Amino acid sequence: MSAISAVPPFILPSRRSTHRSHAGMGAFGPAPGPGPHPCGCSPQSAGPLWALVDCNNFYASCERLFRPDLRGKPIVVLSNNDGCIISRSDEAKALGVEMGAPAFKVRRELARLGVHVFSSNYALYGDLSNRVMRTLGTLAPEVEVYSIDEAFLPLRGPLAADPVGVGRALRERVTRWTGIPISVGIAPTRTLAKLAGRVAKRTPRCEGVFDLASCREVLGMGLDDFLGKVPVDAVWGVGRRLAAMLRGAGITTARALRDAGDDWVRRRMSVTGLRTVLELRGLPCIGAAEQGEPPAPRHTVVSSRSFAGRITEVAMLREALATHAALAGAKLRRAGLVAGGLAVHVRTARHDEEAALRCDDGVSLSLPVPTADTTTFIRLAHEGLDRVFRPGYPYAKAGVMLYGLERADTRQGSLLALADGTAGRDAARERLMAVADRINARHGRGKLRHAAEGLDDKALWHMRQRRRSPRRTTAWKELAEALCK
DNA sequence: TCTGGGGTCCTAGGACCC
DNA sequence: TCTGGGGTCCTAGGACCC
Numbered sequence: 122m123s124a125i126s127a128v129p130p131f132i133l134p135s136r137r138s139t140h141r142s143h144a145g146m147g148a149f150g151p152a153p154g155p156g157p158h159p160c161g162c163s164p165q166s167a168g169p170l171w172a173l174v175d176c177n178n179f180y181a182s183c184e185r186l187f188r189p190d191l192r193g194k195p196i197v198v199l200s201n202n203d204g205c206i207i208s209r210s211d212e213a214k215a216l217g218v219e220m221g222a223p224a225f226k227v228r229r230e231l232a233r234l235g236v237h238v239f240s241s242n243y244a245l246y247g248d249l250s251n252r253v254m255r256t257l258g259t260l261a262p263e264v265e266v267y268s269i270d271e272a273f274l275p276l277r278g279p280l281a282a283d284p285v286g287v288g289r290a291l292r293e294r295v296t297r298w299t300g301i302p303i304s305v306g307i308a309p310t311r312t313l314a315k316l317a318g319r320v321a322k323r324t325p326r327c328e329g330v331f332d333l334a335s336c337r338e339v340l341g342m343g344l345d346d347f348l349g350k351v352p353v354d355a356v357w358g359v360g361r362r363l364a365a366m367l368r369g370a371g372i373t374t375a376r377a378l379r380d381a382g383d384d385w386v387r388r389r390m391s392v393t394g395l396r397t398v399l400e401l402r403g404l405p406c407i408g409a410a411e412q413g414e415p416p417a418p419r420h421t422v423v424s425s426r427s428f429a430g431r432i433t434e435v436a437m438l439r440e441a442l443a444t445h446a447a448l449a450g451a452k453l454r455r456a457g458l459v460a461g462g463l464a465v466h467v468r469t470a471r472h473d474e475e476a477a478l479r480c481d482d483g484v485s486l487s488l489p490v491p492t493a494d495t496t497t498f499i500r501l502a503h504e505g506l507d508r509v510f511r512p513g514y515p516y517a518k519a520g521v522m523l524y525g526l527e528r529a530d531t532r533q534g535s536l537l538a539l540a541d542g543t544a545g546r547d548a549a550r551e552r553l554m555a556v557a558d559r560i561n562a563r564h565g566r567g568k569l570r571h572a573a574e575g576l577d578d579k580a581l582w583h584m585r586q587r588r589r590s591p592r593r594t595t596a597w598k599e600l601a602e603a604l605c606k
Numbered sequence: 607t608c609t610g611g612g613g614t615c616c617t618a619g620g621a622c623c624c
Numbered sequence: 625t626c627t628g629g630g631g632t633c634c635t636a637g638g639a640c641c642c
Binding site for chain 1: 638639640641
Protein backbone atom coordinates (compact mmCIF):
# COMPACT_ATOMS: atom_id res chain seq x y z
CA MET A 122 0.00 0.00 0.00
CA SER A 123 3.03 2.26 -0.17
CA ALA A 124 1.72 3.56 -3.47
CA ILE A 125 -0.82 5.64 -1.58
CA SER A 126 1.67 8.11 -0.19
CA ALA A 127 3.42 8.61 -3.52
CA VAL A 128 0.60 9.92 -5.63
CA PRO A 129 0.84 13.16 -7.58
CA PRO A 130 -1.76 15.82 -6.89
CA PHE A 131 -4.87 15.02 -8.78
CA ILE A 132 -6.61 17.54 -10.96
CA LEU A 133 -10.20 16.66 -11.65
CA PRO A 134 -11.41 16.70 -15.21
CA SER A 135 -14.58 18.71 -15.33
CA ARG A 136 -17.26 16.50 -16.80
CA ARG A 137 -19.78 19.24 -16.95
CA SER A 138 -19.09 22.85 -17.66
CA THR A 139 -22.10 24.16 -15.77
CA HIS A 140 -20.73 26.01 -12.81
CA ARG A 141 -23.10 26.03 -9.92
CA SER A 142 -23.24 27.46 -6.48
CA HIS A 143 -25.37 25.73 -3.90
CA ALA A 144 -25.26 28.44 -1.28
CA GLY A 145 -28.24 30.70 -1.63
CA MET A 146 -30.16 28.34 -3.87
CA GLY A 147 -33.82 29.18 -3.69
CA ALA A 148 -34.81 25.69 -2.68
CA PHE A 149 -32.88 26.00 0.55
CA GLY A 150 -34.64 29.05 1.81
CA PRO A 151 -33.29 32.52 2.37
CA ALA A 152 -29.56 33.08 2.30
CA PRO A 153 -28.21 33.84 5.78
CA GLY A 154 -28.04 37.52 6.43
CA PRO A 155 -25.49 39.37 8.52
CA GLY A 156 -25.62 39.44 12.30
CA PRO A 157 -25.77 36.82 15.01
CA HIS A 158 -27.55 33.59 14.30
CA PRO A 159 -30.22 32.02 16.50
CA CYS A 160 -28.02 28.97 17.05
CA GLY A 161 -25.05 31.02 18.15
CA CYS A 162 -22.91 30.22 15.15
CA SER A 163 -21.89 32.36 12.22
CA PRO A 164 -22.87 30.56 9.05
CA GLN A 165 -20.96 31.41 5.94
CA SER A 166 -22.96 32.62 3.02
CA ALA A 167 -20.61 31.03 0.50
CA GLY A 168 -19.42 27.92 2.29
CA PRO A 169 -18.20 24.78 0.59
CA LEU A 170 -20.31 21.98 -0.72
CA TRP A 171 -20.11 18.94 1.54
CA ALA A 172 -19.43 15.40 0.43
CA LEU A 173 -20.10 12.69 2.97
CA VAL A 174 -18.11 9.56 2.23
CA ASP A 175 -19.40 6.47 3.96
CA CYS A 176 -17.90 2.98 3.76
CA ASN A 177 -20.68 0.52 3.01
CA ASN A 178 -21.21 -2.06 5.76
CA PHE A 179 -17.67 -1.25 6.79
CA TYR A 180 -16.76 -4.04 9.21
CA ALA A 181 -18.46 -6.70 7.10
CA SER A 182 -16.65 -5.34 4.02
CA CYS A 183 -13.31 -5.54 5.87
CA GLU A 184 -13.91 -9.17 6.77
CA ARG A 185 -14.82 -10.03 3.21
CA LEU A 186 -11.73 -8.35 1.80
CA PHE A 187 -9.51 -11.25 2.81
CA ARG A 188 -12.14 -13.91 2.24
CA PRO A 189 -13.13 -13.70 -1.41
CA ASP A 190 -14.98 -16.97 -0.91
CA LEU A 191 -17.53 -14.94 1.08
CA ARG A 192 -18.48 -12.66 -1.83
CA GLY A 193 -22.23 -12.70 -2.19
CA LYS A 194 -22.61 -14.49 1.15
CA PRO A 195 -24.31 -13.06 4.24
CA ILE A 196 -21.90 -11.79 6.93
CA VAL A 197 -22.38 -10.18 10.32
CA VAL A 198 -19.85 -8.71 12.73
CA LEU A 199 -20.43 -8.71 16.50
CA SER A 200 -19.61 -5.99 19.02
CA ASN A 201 -16.89 -6.38 21.60
CA ASN A 202 -17.44 -9.36 23.85
CA ASP A 203 -19.50 -10.89 21.03
CA GLY A 204 -22.48 -9.01 22.41
CA CYS A 205 -24.67 -7.84 19.57
CA ILE A 206 -24.68 -7.35 15.81
CA ILE A 207 -23.03 -4.12 14.72
CA SER A 208 -22.42 -4.66 11.01
CA ARG A 209 -24.25 -6.62 8.32
CA SER A 210 -23.49 -7.28 4.68
CA ASP A 211 -26.26 -6.50 2.18
CA GLU A 212 -27.02 -10.22 1.96
CA ALA A 213 -27.50 -10.41 5.74
CA LYS A 214 -29.79 -7.37 5.64
CA ALA A 215 -31.82 -9.01 2.89
CA LEU A 216 -32.31 -12.04 5.12
CA GLY A 217 -33.86 -9.77 7.71
CA VAL A 218 -31.02 -9.89 10.24
CA GLU A 219 -31.55 -6.96 12.61
CA MET A 220 -28.95 -4.34 13.54
CA GLY A 221 -28.16 -4.41 17.25
CA ALA A 222 -29.72 -7.81 17.81
CA PRO A 223 -28.20 -9.62 20.82
CA ALA A 224 -26.00 -12.43 19.52
CA PHE A 225 -27.24 -15.01 22.00
CA LYS A 226 -30.82 -14.53 20.87
CA VAL A 227 -30.18 -14.86 17.16
CA ARG A 228 -27.33 -17.36 17.08
CA ARG A 229 -29.41 -20.35 16.03
CA GLU A 230 -31.28 -18.36 13.44
CA LEU A 231 -27.99 -17.12 11.97
CA ALA A 232 -26.68 -20.67 11.77
CA ARG A 233 -29.88 -21.81 10.09
CA LEU A 234 -29.62 -19.05 7.49
CA GLY A 235 -25.95 -19.82 6.83
CA VAL A 236 -24.76 -16.40 7.96
CA HIS A 237 -21.02 -16.09 8.58
CA VAL A 238 -20.38 -14.58 12.00
CA PHE A 239 -17.25 -12.66 13.03
CA SER A 240 -16.07 -11.16 16.31
CA SER A 241 -14.91 -7.58 15.82
CA ASN A 242 -11.29 -7.11 14.80
CA TYR A 243 -10.52 -3.45 15.42
CA ALA A 244 -6.84 -3.78 14.59
CA LEU A 245 -7.87 -4.75 11.06
CA TYR A 246 -10.68 -2.21 10.70
CA GLY A 247 -8.55 0.65 12.04
CA ASP A 248 -5.78 -0.06 9.57
CA LEU A 249 -8.15 -0.35 6.60
CA SER A 250 -9.89 2.84 7.69
CA ASN A 251 -6.57 4.68 7.59
CA ARG A 252 -5.97 3.43 4.07
CA VAL A 253 -9.40 4.61 2.92
CA MET A 254 -8.90 8.05 4.49
CA ARG A 255 -5.45 8.45 2.95
CA THR A 256 -6.84 7.48 -0.42
CA LEU A 257 -9.56 10.13 -0.11
CA GLY A 258 -6.78 12.61 0.66
CA THR A 259 -5.20 12.00 -2.72
CA LEU A 260 -8.27 13.41 -4.46
CA ALA A 261 -9.54 16.00 -1.99
CA PRO A 262 -7.33 18.51 -0.19
CA GLU A 263 -9.40 18.43 3.01
CA VAL A 264 -10.66 15.29 4.72
CA GLU A 265 -12.49 15.59 8.02
CA VAL A 266 -12.41 12.08 9.44
CA TYR A 267 -15.69 11.80 11.30
CA SER A 268 -15.62 8.17 12.40
CA ILE A 269 -13.89 4.93 11.57
CA ASP A 270 -15.98 4.59 8.40
CA GLU A 271 -17.06 8.13 7.52
CA ALA A 272 -15.47 11.37 6.40
CA PHE A 273 -16.76 14.79 5.42
CA LEU A 274 -15.00 16.45 2.48
CA PRO A 275 -15.53 20.17 1.91
CA LEU A 276 -15.57 20.74 -1.83
CA ARG A 277 -14.46 24.17 -3.02
CA GLY A 278 -13.52 25.79 -6.29
CA PRO A 279 -13.10 23.31 -9.14
CA LEU A 280 -14.17 20.40 -6.92
CA ALA A 281 -17.48 22.12 -6.18
CA ALA A 282 -18.03 22.69 -9.90
CA ASP A 283 -18.39 18.98 -10.54
CA PRO A 284 -19.22 17.28 -7.26
CA VAL A 285 -20.69 14.16 -8.82
CA GLY A 286 -17.55 13.74 -10.90
CA VAL A 287 -15.52 14.00 -7.69
CA GLY A 288 -17.75 11.45 -6.01
CA ARG A 289 -17.32 8.99 -8.84
CA ALA A 290 -13.56 9.48 -8.88
CA LEU A 291 -13.40 8.90 -5.10
CA ARG A 292 -15.44 5.75 -5.39
CA GLU A 293 -13.42 4.36 -8.23
CA ARG A 294 -10.10 5.00 -6.55
CA VAL A 295 -11.05 3.78 -3.08
CA THR A 296 -12.44 0.59 -4.55
CA ARG A 297 -9.35 0.02 -6.66
CA TRP A 298 -6.81 0.85 -3.96
CA THR A 299 -8.44 -0.59 -0.85
CA GLY A 300 -11.23 -2.91 -1.96
CA ILE A 301 -13.71 -1.15 0.32
CA PRO A 302 -16.97 0.00 -1.33
CA ILE A 303 -18.08 3.53 -0.46
CA SER A 304 -21.00 5.80 -1.14
CA VAL A 305 -20.95 9.56 -1.45
CA GLY A 306 -23.67 12.04 -0.55
CA ILE A 307 -23.38 15.68 -1.61
CA ALA A 308 -25.24 18.74 -0.27
CA PRO A 309 -24.66 22.27 1.07
CA THR A 310 -24.61 21.17 4.74
CA ARG A 311 -23.33 18.13 6.58
CA THR A 312 -26.81 17.19 7.78
CA LEU A 313 -28.21 17.26 4.24
CA ALA A 314 -25.13 15.41 2.95
CA LYS A 315 -25.93 12.61 5.40
CA LEU A 316 -29.42 12.34 3.92
CA ALA A 317 -27.95 12.41 0.42
CA GLY A 318 -25.60 9.60 1.42
CA ARG A 319 -28.57 7.54 2.49
CA VAL A 320 -30.02 7.89 -1.01
CA ALA A 321 -26.65 7.13 -2.61
CA LYS A 322 -26.50 3.89 -0.70
CA ARG A 323 -30.03 2.63 -1.36
CA THR A 324 -30.79 3.83 -4.87
CA PRO A 325 -29.18 1.51 -7.43
CA ARG A 326 -29.31 4.00 -10.27
CA CYS A 327 -27.16 6.45 -8.27
CA GLU A 328 -24.27 4.01 -8.46
CA GLY A 329 -23.16 5.13 -5.03
CA VAL A 330 -23.07 8.89 -5.63
CA PHE A 331 -25.94 11.30 -5.08
CA ASP A 332 -26.03 15.07 -5.19
CA LEU A 333 -29.08 16.52 -3.47
CA ALA A 334 -29.22 19.21 -6.14
CA SER A 335 -30.12 16.54 -8.70
CA CYS A 336 -33.16 15.44 -6.72
CA ARG A 337 -35.58 16.00 -9.56
CA GLU A 338 -33.52 14.35 -12.28
CA VAL A 339 -32.58 11.31 -10.23
CA LEU A 340 -35.58 10.78 -7.94
CA GLY A 341 -38.24 12.45 -10.02
CA MET A 342 -39.32 14.73 -7.19
CA GLY A 343 -38.39 18.11 -5.77
CA LEU A 344 -36.48 18.64 -2.56
CA ASP A 345 -39.66 19.31 -0.58
CA ASP A 346 -41.24 16.04 -1.63
CA PHE A 347 -38.02 14.19 -0.95
CA LEU A 348 -37.68 15.58 2.58
CA GLY A 349 -41.37 14.82 3.07
CA LYS A 350 -40.61 11.16 2.54
CA VAL A 351 -37.64 10.96 4.91
CA PRO A 352 -38.72 9.79 8.38
CA VAL A 353 -37.66 12.24 11.06
CA ASP A 354 -35.55 9.67 12.91
CA ALA A 355 -33.36 9.31 9.81
CA VAL A 356 -32.11 12.86 10.36
CA TRP A 357 -28.60 13.12 11.78
CA GLY A 358 -28.92 14.32 15.39
CA VAL A 359 -32.41 12.93 15.96
CA GLY A 360 -32.17 9.82 18.11
CA ARG A 361 -34.79 7.58 19.64
CA ARG A 362 -35.91 9.96 22.36
CA LEU A 363 -36.15 13.08 20.25
CA ALA A 364 -37.91 11.15 17.49
CA ALA A 365 -40.57 10.00 19.96
CA MET A 366 -40.97 13.54 21.25
CA LEU A 367 -41.26 14.90 17.71
CA ARG A 368 -43.79 12.29 16.64
CA GLY A 369 -45.83 13.18 19.70
CA ALA A 370 -45.84 16.75 18.43
CA GLY A 371 -46.96 15.63 14.98
CA ILE A 372 -43.55 16.01 13.35
CA THR A 373 -42.83 12.78 11.51
CA THR A 374 -40.71 13.78 8.51
CA ALA A 375 -37.50 15.67 7.83
CA ARG A 376 -39.59 18.25 6.01
CA ALA A 377 -41.86 18.87 8.98
CA LEU A 378 -38.82 19.25 11.22
CA ARG A 379 -37.23 21.69 8.80
CA ASP A 380 -40.39 23.78 8.84
CA ALA A 381 -40.88 23.77 12.63
CA GLY A 382 -40.67 27.11 14.42
CA ASP A 383 -37.28 28.20 15.71
CA ASP A 384 -38.50 29.05 19.21
CA TRP A 385 -40.30 25.77 19.63
CA VAL A 386 -37.27 23.82 18.44
CA ARG A 387 -34.94 25.79 20.69
CA ARG A 388 -37.15 25.06 23.68
CA ARG A 389 -37.74 21.37 23.04
CA MET A 390 -34.46 20.33 21.42
CA SER A 391 -31.91 22.86 22.74
CA VAL A 392 -29.43 24.65 20.53
CA THR A 393 -28.14 21.37 19.10
CA GLY A 394 -31.60 20.66 17.73
CA LEU A 395 -31.87 24.17 16.31
CA ARG A 396 -28.57 23.67 14.51
CA THR A 397 -29.95 20.49 12.96
CA VAL A 398 -33.06 22.34 11.78
CA LEU A 399 -31.05 25.19 10.29
CA GLU A 400 -28.84 22.66 8.53
CA LEU A 401 -31.95 21.06 7.03
CA ARG A 402 -32.77 24.51 5.64
CA GLY A 403 -29.38 24.62 3.96
CA LEU A 404 -27.59 26.83 6.49
CA PRO A 405 -24.27 25.31 7.57
CA CYS A 406 -24.08 25.36 11.38
CA ILE A 407 -22.40 22.17 12.50
CA GLY A 408 -18.72 21.54 13.03
CA ALA A 409 -17.48 24.92 11.93
CA ALA A 410 -13.85 23.78 11.96
CA GLU A 411 -12.16 25.91 9.35
CA GLN A 412 -9.11 25.17 7.32
CA GLY A 413 -5.89 25.55 9.26
CA GLU A 414 -7.57 25.35 12.64
CA PRO A 415 -6.06 22.68 14.85
CA PRO A 416 -8.48 19.93 15.76
CA ALA A 417 -10.13 20.47 19.14
CA PRO A 418 -8.24 18.66 21.89
CA ARG A 419 -10.09 15.75 23.42
CA HIS A 420 -11.38 15.95 26.97
CA THR A 421 -11.27 12.33 28.08
CA VAL A 422 -9.57 9.03 27.36
CA VAL A 423 -11.53 5.91 28.25
CA SER A 424 -10.70 2.24 28.45
CA SER A 425 -13.41 -0.10 29.63
CA ARG A 426 -14.81 -3.46 28.70
CA SER A 427 -17.31 -6.13 29.61
CA PHE A 428 -15.96 -9.40 30.98
CA ALA A 429 -16.30 -12.81 29.38
CA GLY A 430 -18.01 -13.98 32.61
CA ARG A 431 -19.20 -12.63 35.94
CA ILE A 432 -16.58 -11.66 38.50
CA THR A 433 -16.85 -11.45 42.27
CA GLU A 434 -13.17 -11.54 43.27
CA VAL A 435 -11.55 -8.22 43.98
CA ALA A 436 -8.17 -9.55 42.79
CA MET A 437 -9.51 -10.05 39.27
CA LEU A 438 -11.09 -6.60 39.21
CA ARG A 439 -7.71 -5.19 40.26
CA GLU A 440 -6.08 -6.89 37.28
CA ALA A 441 -8.76 -5.68 34.89
CA LEU A 442 -8.55 -2.09 36.15
CA ALA A 443 -4.74 -2.11 36.07
CA THR A 444 -4.92 -3.21 32.44
CA HIS A 445 -7.41 -0.47 31.58
CA ALA A 446 -5.27 2.11 33.39
CA ALA A 447 -2.26 0.96 31.33
CA LEU A 448 -4.19 1.02 28.03
CA ALA A 449 -5.59 4.46 28.73
CA GLY A 450 -2.13 5.68 29.78
CA ALA A 451 -0.58 4.47 26.54
CA LYS A 452 -3.33 6.13 24.52
CA LEU A 453 -2.79 9.35 26.48
CA ARG A 454 0.96 9.39 25.82
CA ARG A 455 0.46 8.65 22.14
CA ALA A 456 -1.64 11.81 21.96
CA GLY A 457 1.03 13.80 23.80
CA LEU A 458 -1.30 14.53 26.72
CA VAL A 459 -1.28 14.35 30.52
CA ALA A 460 -4.29 13.77 32.78
CA GLY A 461 -5.32 15.60 35.93
CA GLY A 462 -7.51 12.81 37.25
CA LEU A 463 -8.84 9.31 36.86
CA ALA A 464 -12.32 7.90 37.32
CA VAL A 465 -12.99 4.25 38.09
CA HIS A 466 -16.21 2.59 37.04
CA VAL A 467 -17.53 -0.89 37.84
CA ARG A 468 -20.94 -2.39 37.31
CA THR A 469 -22.94 -5.58 37.21
CA ALA A 470 -24.91 -6.71 34.17
CA ARG A 471 -27.90 -4.59 33.33
CA HIS A 472 -30.14 -7.39 32.22
CA ASP A 473 -29.63 -10.45 34.36
CA GLU A 474 -29.36 -11.11 38.12
CA GLU A 475 -31.87 -10.14 40.71
CA ALA A 476 -32.18 -6.44 41.42
CA ALA A 477 -30.69 -6.82 44.90
CA LEU A 478 -27.31 -7.64 43.40
CA ARG A 479 -27.24 -4.94 40.76
CA CYS A 480 -24.92 -1.98 41.05
CA ASP A 481 -23.29 0.69 38.92
CA ASP A 482 -20.64 2.61 40.84
CA GLY A 483 -17.95 5.10 40.04
CA VAL A 484 -15.54 7.43 41.77
CA SER A 485 -13.28 10.22 40.51
CA LEU A 486 -9.84 10.85 41.95
CA SER A 487 -7.81 13.91 41.03
CA LEU A 488 -4.07 14.19 40.92
CA PRO A 489 -2.02 16.99 42.51
CA VAL A 490 0.04 17.30 39.32
CA PRO A 491 -1.10 16.14 35.86
CA THR A 492 0.78 13.10 34.64
CA ALA A 493 0.88 10.38 31.99
CA ASP A 494 2.51 7.81 34.24
CA THR A 495 0.90 4.38 34.11
CA THR A 496 2.19 3.39 37.55
CA THR A 497 0.36 6.35 39.07
CA PHE A 498 -2.81 5.53 37.14
CA ILE A 499 -2.76 1.92 38.35
CA ARG A 500 -2.29 3.01 41.95
CA LEU A 501 -5.18 5.45 41.61
CA ALA A 502 -7.41 2.88 39.92
CA HIS A 503 -6.85 0.45 42.79
CA GLU A 504 -7.55 3.18 45.31
CA GLY A 505 -10.82 3.91 43.52
CA LEU A 506 -11.76 0.25 43.42
CA ASP A 507 -11.25 -0.08 47.16
CA ARG A 508 -13.73 2.74 47.61
CA VAL A 509 -16.53 1.23 45.51
CA PHE A 510 -16.06 -2.54 45.63
CA ARG A 511 -18.96 -4.51 47.12
CA PRO A 512 -18.23 -8.12 48.11
CA GLY A 513 -20.46 -10.73 46.55
CA TYR A 514 -21.69 -8.69 43.59
CA PRO A 515 -21.40 -10.36 40.15
CA TYR A 516 -19.46 -7.69 38.27
CA ALA A 517 -19.80 -7.64 34.49
CA LYS A 518 -17.79 -4.62 33.41
CA ALA A 519 -15.02 -2.31 34.62
CA GLY A 520 -13.13 0.62 33.21
CA VAL A 521 -11.21 3.82 33.80
CA MET A 522 -11.55 7.29 32.37
CA LEU A 523 -8.73 9.83 32.35
CA TYR A 524 -9.96 13.42 32.48
CA GLY A 525 -8.58 16.92 32.95
CA LEU A 526 -6.41 16.43 29.89
CA GLU A 527 -3.82 18.95 28.80
CA ARG A 528 -0.87 18.93 26.49
CA ALA A 529 2.21 17.39 28.03
CA ASP A 530 4.56 20.04 26.64
CA THR A 531 2.76 23.00 28.19
CA ARG A 532 1.66 21.53 31.48
CA GLN A 533 1.92 23.45 34.69
CA GLY A 534 4.83 22.25 36.82
CA SER A 535 4.78 21.85 40.57
CA LEU A 536 6.80 24.00 42.91
CA LEU A 537 6.52 21.34 45.58
CA ALA A 538 8.00 18.71 43.27
CA LEU A 539 10.92 21.01 42.58
CA ALA A 540 11.39 21.65 46.27
CA ASP A 541 11.26 18.08 47.53
CA GLY A 542 13.24 16.52 44.68
CA THR A 543 10.46 14.35 43.24
CA ALA A 544 10.74 16.16 39.91
CA GLY A 545 13.80 14.06 39.03
CA ARG A 546 11.93 10.89 39.83
CA ASP A 547 9.05 11.96 37.61
CA ALA A 548 11.43 12.59 34.72
CA ALA A 549 12.87 9.10 35.14
CA ARG A 550 9.36 7.63 35.09
CA GLU A 551 8.61 9.48 31.89
CA ARG A 552 11.67 7.95 30.25
CA LEU A 553 10.60 4.53 31.52
CA MET A 554 7.14 4.94 29.99
CA ALA A 555 8.65 6.06 26.68
CA VAL A 556 10.84 2.95 26.56
CA ALA A 557 7.93 0.67 27.46
CA ASP A 558 5.77 2.26 24.76
CA ARG A 559 8.48 1.72 22.15
CA ILE A 560 8.90 -1.92 23.11
CA ASN A 561 5.18 -2.55 22.99
CA ALA A 562 4.82 -0.72 19.69
CA ARG A 563 7.44 -3.01 18.21
CA HIS A 564 6.63 -6.34 19.81
CA GLY A 565 2.92 -6.08 20.38
CA ARG A 566 0.59 -4.60 22.95
CA GLY A 567 1.09 -5.90 26.49
CA LYS A 568 4.45 -7.51 25.77
CA LEU A 569 5.94 -5.38 28.55
CA ARG A 570 3.49 -4.70 31.33
CA HIS A 571 3.04 -4.02 35.02
CA ALA A 572 2.73 -7.16 37.12
CA ALA A 573 -0.57 -5.77 38.42
CA GLU A 574 -2.11 -6.31 34.97
CA GLY A 575 -1.77 -10.07 35.37
CA LEU A 576 -0.18 -12.59 33.05
CA ASP A 577 -3.10 -14.80 32.12
CA ASP A 578 -4.50 -13.54 28.83
CA LYS A 579 -7.34 -16.03 29.06
CA ALA A 580 -8.52 -14.80 32.47
CA LEU A 581 -12.26 -14.51 32.96
CA TRP A 582 -12.16 -10.73 32.91
CA HIS A 583 -10.93 -10.59 29.30
CA MET A 584 -13.62 -10.18 26.71
CA ARG A 585 -15.02 -12.99 24.69
CA GLN A 586 -13.94 -13.09 21.06
CA ARG A 587 -14.64 -16.52 19.73
CA ARG A 588 -14.67 -15.75 16.04
CA ARG A 589 -12.05 -13.12 15.44
CA SER A 590 -10.45 -13.15 12.01
CA PRO A 591 -6.65 -12.78 11.69
CA ARG A 592 -5.13 -9.30 11.93
CA ARG A 593 -3.99 -9.57 8.30
CA THR A 594 -2.47 -6.14 7.96
CA THR A 595 -1.06 -5.36 11.41
CA ALA A 596 0.45 -8.58 12.79
CA TRP A 597 3.30 -10.39 11.04
CA LYS A 598 2.17 -13.78 12.26
CA GLU A 599 -1.31 -13.27 10.85
CA LEU A 600 -0.45 -12.04 7.36
CA ALA A 601 -2.61 -13.28 4.54
CA GLU A 602 -0.98 -16.07 2.56
CA ALA A 603 -1.19 -16.41 -1.20
CA LEU A 604 -0.56 -19.72 -2.84
CA CYS A 605 0.97 -19.82 -6.33
CA LYS A 606 0.71 -23.12 -8.10
C1' DT B 607 -23.98 -18.46 29.41
C1' DC B 608 -25.19 -14.62 26.62
C1' DT B 609 -27.42 -7.19 25.19
C1' DG B 610 -20.35 -2.94 23.02
C1' DG B 611 -17.11 0.82 23.68
C1' DG B 612 -15.65 5.45 23.22
C1' DG B 613 -16.67 9.80 22.50
C1' DT B 614 -19.26 14.72 22.18
C1' DC B 615 -22.32 18.50 23.61
C1' DC B 616 -25.95 20.75 26.38
C1' DT B 617 -28.68 21.85 30.55
C1' DA B 618 -29.83 22.42 35.29
C1' DG B 619 -28.62 23.27 39.76
C1' DG B 620 -25.58 24.29 43.58
C1' DA B 621 -21.57 26.69 45.59
C1' DC B 622 -19.25 30.62 45.59
C1' DC B 623 -17.68 35.36 44.22
C1' DC B 624 -18.23 40.60 44.24
C1' DT C 625 -41.73 44.59 55.33
C1' DC C 626 -38.08 44.56 52.62
C1' DT C 627 -34.03 40.95 51.35
C1' DG C 628 -29.88 42.26 43.94
C1' DG C 629 -27.82 41.03 39.94
C1' DG C 630 -24.57 38.96 37.46
C1' DG C 631 -20.91 36.20 37.02
C1' DT C 632 -17.83 31.52 37.16
C1' DC C 633 -16.97 26.81 38.03
C1' DC C 634 -18.22 22.22 38.93
C1' DT C 635 -21.02 18.02 38.69
C1' DA C 636 -24.66 14.98 37.33
C1' DG C 637 -27.58 13.55 34.00
C1' DG C 638 -29.46 13.21 29.48
C1' DA C 639 -29.22 13.21 24.64
C1' DC C 640 -26.76 12.13 20.53
C1' DC C 641 -23.18 9.85 17.26
C1' DC C 642 -20.82 5.57 15.08
